[in-house]
Each structure stands twice: as C-alpha cells, then as structure tokens.
Amino acid sequence: MTNAPHTDCDDVLIAAMSELDRETDGARPAWIHAHLSGCRGCRDAVAGMTRMHESLEHLTYVAPGVDLWPAVEARLLPVGRSASRETLALALIVPAALVWRALQVSLDLPLPVWNVVVPLAAAVIVLRWLAGDPLAISVSTPELQQEGA
Amino acid sequence: MVDAEAVRQCLSGDRQAFRHLVHRYQARALAHARALVGDDAGAADASQEAFLDAVRSLVRFDVEREFYPWFYVLLRNRCFKQRSRPGTRQESAPVTDSEAGGGASREEALDLRRAIGRLDPPDRELVLLKHLEGWTYDELSARLGIPRGTVMSRLFHARRRLQSLISGEES
Numbered sequence: 001m002t003n004a005p006h007t008d009c010d011d012v013l014i015a016a017m018s019e020l021d022r023e024t025d026g027a028r029p030a031w032i033h034a035h036l037s038g039c040r041g042c043r044d045a046v047a048g049m050t051r052m053h054e055s056l057e058h059l060t061y062v063a064p065g066v067d068l069w070p071a072v073e074a075r076l077l078p079v080g081r082s083a084s085r086e087t088l089a090l091a092l093i094v095p096a097a098l099v100w101r102a103l104q105v106s107l108d109l110p111l112p113v114w115n116v117v118v119p120l121a122a123a124v125i126v127l128r129w130l131a132g133d134p135l136a137i138s139v140s141t142p143e144l145q146q147e148g149a
Numbered sequence: 150m151v152d153a154e155a156v157r158q159c160l161s162g163d164r165q166a167f168r169h170l171v172h173r174y175q176a177r178a179l180a181h182a183r184a185l186v187g188d189d190a191g192a193a194d195a196s197q198e199a200f201l202d203a204v205r206s207l208v209r210f211d212v213e214r215e216f217y218p219w220f221y222v223l224l225r226n227r228c229f230k231q232r233s234r235p236g237t238r239q240e241s242a243p244v245t246d247s248e249a250g251g252g253a254s255r256e257e258a259l260d261l262r263r264a265i266g267r268l269d270p271p272d273r274e275l276v277l278l279k280h281l282e283g284w285t286y287d288e289l290s291a292r293l294g295i296p297r298g299t300v301m302s303r304l305f306h307a308r309r310r311l312q313s314l315i316s317g318e319e320s
Contacts, residue, residue, distance in 0.1 A: 014301050014302065014305045017308065018301065021279070021286070021304075023286050049312070052308065052311060052315070053308075056261070056279075057280060059261075059265075059280050059281050060281070061177055062179075062180060063176060064176045065189070066179075066193055067172075067175070068171055068175045068179075068193065068200060069168050071197050072200045073168070076164050
C-alpha cells in the first residue's frame with residue numbers, strides 16, 4: 001500500500017491551483033510535494049499556472065462604451081405607471097363588485113345580462129386599461145436601440 | 150451613496166436612486182454579459198433587461214447582502230434567454246482590460262485578454278467571476294448552482310485552455 005494515493009497529475013494540479021486561489025488552509029500536503037518532486041511536467045505546469053495566475057489577478061473591467069441608465073430610466077416610468085394602475089384596479093375590484101350586486105338587486109334586467117355580459121365587458125375594459133390596446137403596433141426600446149446601433 | 154441606501158430609496162418610490170446602482174455596476178454587468186452572450190449589442194440588451202428585472206424584484210432583495218451577487222443571478226438568466234434567441238451572434242469579444250503587472254509585460258497582458266475572449270462562455274464566466282469578482286469556490290458553487298468539485302475542475306480546465314491559447318498550442 002502506498003502512502004501517496006494521489007498520483008494523478010490532474011489531481012495534483014487542481015490541488016496546486018487551490019493553493020494559488022488561497023482556498024487551502026495550512027501547508028502544502030506531503031503527497032503534492034512528493035508528486036511534484038518526481039514529476040517535471042507538473043512542476044513546469046505549476047510554474048506556468050503561477051505566472052498566469054498573477055496576470056489574471058491584474059485583470060480589470062473594460063470601461064463601458066454605453067451608459068445603460070437612459071434606456072433603463074425610460075422603461076422604468078412605464079413599469080411604475082403599470083404597477084400603479086394594477087394597484088388601483090385591485091383597489092377598485094371590491095367597490096365595483098358591491099355596486100354591481102346593488103344594481104343587480106335594484107334593477108330587473110335579464111340574468112344573462114347581469115351574470116355574463118356586464119362582468120365580461122368590465123373585464124375587457126379593465127384589461128385594456130392595464131395592458132393597452134392589443135391591436136396597437138409597438139416597438140420596444142431594445143429594438144429601437146439595435147436599429148440605432 | 151451606499152447600495153443599501155439606494156435600494157431603500159428606490160423602494161420608497163425614488164426611482165432615480167436606481168441610477169446609482171446602474172452606474173456602479175454597469176461595467177461589471179456588461180463585461181459579464183458579453184462573456185456569456187458573446188456580442189456587445191446582446192450584452193447591452195441583457196444587462197438592461199436585468200436591471201429592469203432588478204427594479205421589479207427589489208422588494209425581495211435583502212439589503213444586508215451585497216447587491217451584485219444577487220443581481221448577477223438575474224443577469225445570468227437574461228443572458229441565457231438572449232443566447233437562446235435565434236440569430237444571436239457568438240463572437241469573441243474582449244471583456245476585460247488589464248494592467249501590466251505581476252511580472253507580465255503589456256504584450257502578455259494583451260495575449261491574456263485575447264485568450265479569455267476565446268474561451269467558451271461557461272469557462273469565460275468562471276474565470277471572470279473568480280479573478281475579477283474574487284468569488285471563492287464556495288460562492289461560485291452556491292451562486293452558479295454547481296458542486297464545489299465541479300467548480301474546481303472547470304476552473305482548472307479553463308485555465309489550462311487559457312495557457313494553451315496563450316502559448317499558441319491552440320489556434
């Protein structure tokens with residue numbers, strides 16, 4: 001039985017990389033030392049990786065060529081308006097239902113008109129108010145941006 | 150203004166406060182989106198949509214936590230949607246800048262940037278999150294939803310590929 005069960009080069013290199021990433025605590029395990037001392041390929045690979053790791057540590061972000069805020073801001077307002085409309089619609093549902101029931105009791109209209117036509121018409125009006133005209137042709141901001149790019 | 154304060158103001162109805170977050174994180178968002186999507190226009194679209202998603206989901210954000218890791222999940226989802234759109238280009242784009250340092254010359258730094266641009270999107274994502282964001286293996290595992298061992302293995306192979314690309318073994 002061997003005292004160094006990890007002899008696969010990939011395992012050694014992954015472990016060595018964990019050290020470079022400061023993901024290990026404590027000293028380098030003996031099995032890595034043992035492998036590296038006898039494997040020139042791994043020693044060279046670790047040296048190369050160490051150098052590349054140092055270069056990677058100096059990466060920075062490219063300064064953005066575009067400012068996203070104007071486009072985001074332009075689309076924030078409709079989002080806010082839509083949200084406030086939804087809130088208002090929800091707030092009006094209960095009073096509307098009460099009014100509908102009161103009219104149902106006080107007026108003597110045929111049942112299909114009260115139970116089908118009136119709620120359906122109300123739903124269509126509210127949905128159209130919330131979502132806009134479904135037949136309208138709209139162009140979204142990203143599409144406009146792509147055309148302008 | 151700190152992020153938590155911007156989020157609180159935004160939640161209280163001051164949408165202009167969100168400008169702070171967009172300006173603070175758009176460079177990172179665009180770099181990561183470009184790494185995942187592959188082209189500038191797609192990255193800008195995905196980032197913009199992700200910021201709008203963030204506004205809509207802000208009530209679920211825990212102000213005690215960091216903003217960017219939370220936002221990154223939204224950005225990543227948007228990038229995947231963007232990539233699945235027909236006609237999306239997959240170009241290699243420089244996503245990073247670099248300062249010569251750590252013994253590396255300006256030319257070596259340029260080679261490294263080019264090589265990163267040629268990695269596959271998942272590998273590029275890991276390398277950027279590890280080295281630019283400084284996420285640990287555990288953070289990468291939790292935020293990308295992959296096991297820690299897979300993070301280590303994928304990072305290892307991504308860096309080996311980077312080495313091959315830099316040394317010219319791979320063209």
